[in-house]
Amino acid sequence: MHLAVFGASGRLGRQVLCVAGERGHTVKAAARSAPFSLGGIDAVILTIGPPTPHDRPECAATTAAILAAMREHGVERILCVTGAMIGDYPDNRTWLFGALARAIERKFPELMADRAKQEELIRSSGLRWTIFKPPRLTMGAGHRNVAVGPHVRAGLLSAVSRSDLARLLVEEAEHNHYEGRCVFLRTGIL
Numbered sequence: 001m002h003l004a005v006f007g008a009s010g011r012l013g014r015q016v017l018c019v020a021g022e023r024g025h026t027v028k029a030a031a032r033s034a035p036f037s038l039g040g041i042d043a044v045i046l047t048i049g050p051p052t053p054h055d056r057p058e059c060a061a062t063t064a065a066i067l068a069a070m071r072e073h074g075v076e077r078i079l080c081v082t083g084a085m086i087g088d089y090p091d092n093r094t095w096l097f098g099a100l101a102r103a104i105e106r107k108f109p110e111l112m113a114d115r116a117k118q119e120e121l122i123r124s125s126g127l128r129w130t131i132f133k134p135p136r137l138t139m140g141a142g143h144r145n146v147a148v149g150p151h152v153r154a155g156l157l158s159a160v161s162r163s164d165l166a167r168l169l170v171e172e173a174e175h176n177h178y179e180g181r182c183v184f185l186r187t188g189i190l
Helices: 011-022 059-073 095-107 109-123 162-175
Strands: 002-006 026-030 043-046 077-081 128-133 136-138 147-149 159-161 181-186
Touching: 002 011, 011 026, 011 162, 043 059, 043 162, 059 077, 059 109, 077 109, 077 162, 095 109, 109 128, 128 162, 136 162, 159 162, 159 181, 162 181
Parallel strands: 002 026, 002 043, 043 077, 077 128, 128 181, 136 159
Antiparallel strands: 147 181
């Protein structure tokens, strides 16, 4: 496959590049600021996010530009990573995790609204999409026993390693198990 990874310079993006390369895929590391040349790409993997909660929210605007470039170049498949705290998913969160998500939303309303808008743009794009909603990301070793799916619940202590998430993103690009779905994942305890 030919993959474009936006956010490739970040910790998760670098993991995606490694996993995709190990699996024999051709990977294009795409920058947010560069023109989006997506000719010949089979799928886009979007791992962008603000470096800190205090940075100017721009995920939705960047995603809108990427979606426009995808349509222009006939790329139909997008996989995006947002987070388990984004949006209204009470069935996917324990009570404590939900309370933390509400507190974060009050503290960083523009950031959370930007990420929710990013998800909305992807869901309404008419493209073949999957949104990954991990809880806390770690740099630990992969476990390979990650619970993943639309009905997975995240708790306050839930986590997933970036290496596991990278593997799952590439596997989803290959097999399309969760096309048209938002999926939560965790390896930590609830």
